[in-house]
Amino acid sequence: MENGAAPTAKPVIVAIDGPSGTGKSSTSKAVAAQLGLSYLDTGAQYRAITWWMVNNGIDLTDPTAVAAVAGKADIVSGTDPAAPTITVDGVDVAAAIRTQEVTSKVSAVSAVPEVRARITELQRSLAARAERGIVVEGRDIGTTVLPDADLKIFLTASPEARAARRSGELKGADLHATREALIKRDTADSSRKTSPLAKADDAVEVDTTELTLAQVIECVVTLVEEKRTGK
Ligand SMILES: Nc1ncnc2c1ncn2[C@@H]1O[C@H](COP(=O)(O)OP(=O)(O)OP(=O)(O)O)[C@@H](O)[C@H]1O
């Protein structure tokens, strides 16, 4: 370079999608931390808007009522993989969005096109501002939010493996009930009309059923590095 400055690496955009409990959050956070990238949990954003609607007494069985207030909540995501944050109207909702109530209602809210349009706009703007690049995880990142991502991964795992992982997290949770709840949410997310949970045609599918978390992280880091070096 004429001025002697090192060329700035092009930001890398990684999209990680898949059903619930396949390891998207754990993998994305670790990959982003290892590679010095930003990290965005898009499920947390849908949970945050759901939390706001529950708190404001919106009838979630009425898509018109949900659509009418889709733009009201001010949702802010912090994208440091070492300490991701999420606030609604300035309130830290990181714990509040993980309740059973929000989990059971989020699919109804995320199916509303006006909600998706608003959250998708936030996601694209965060991705565009990530200087070194970003790992974005969700359900429609590779298909809809960032269709030009440099690398798309679709994580899968058997319902049994996913339920066992979740039961381990929610101490004492019933394995069968956990499995049924996961399947119910995936079915709702896959069957909605607007940007359903789906694998992009050009995504690399990684079945994590028999893999440890460390193996999945290593696999994704290798895929990102291969993309970066053009292998
Ligand atoms: N390959 C793996 N082997 C064993 N446990 C795993 C593996 N991947 C993730 N886990 C564990 O499974 C649980 C769910 O993982 P995680 O939250 O990353 O999944 P997710 O796909 O983001 O789920 P959701 O979409 O519901 O948010 C966590 O406790 C995590 O530590």
Ligand SMILES: Nc1ccn([C@@H]2O[C@H](COP(=O)(O)O)[C@@H](O)[C@H]2O)c(=O)n1
């Ligand atoms: N890109 C996305 C991400 C998430 N959703 C919806 O949010 C729910 C919660 O997601 P978690 O990853 O936190 O489990 C999920 O069930 C979807 O309804 C989405 O629609 N699109």
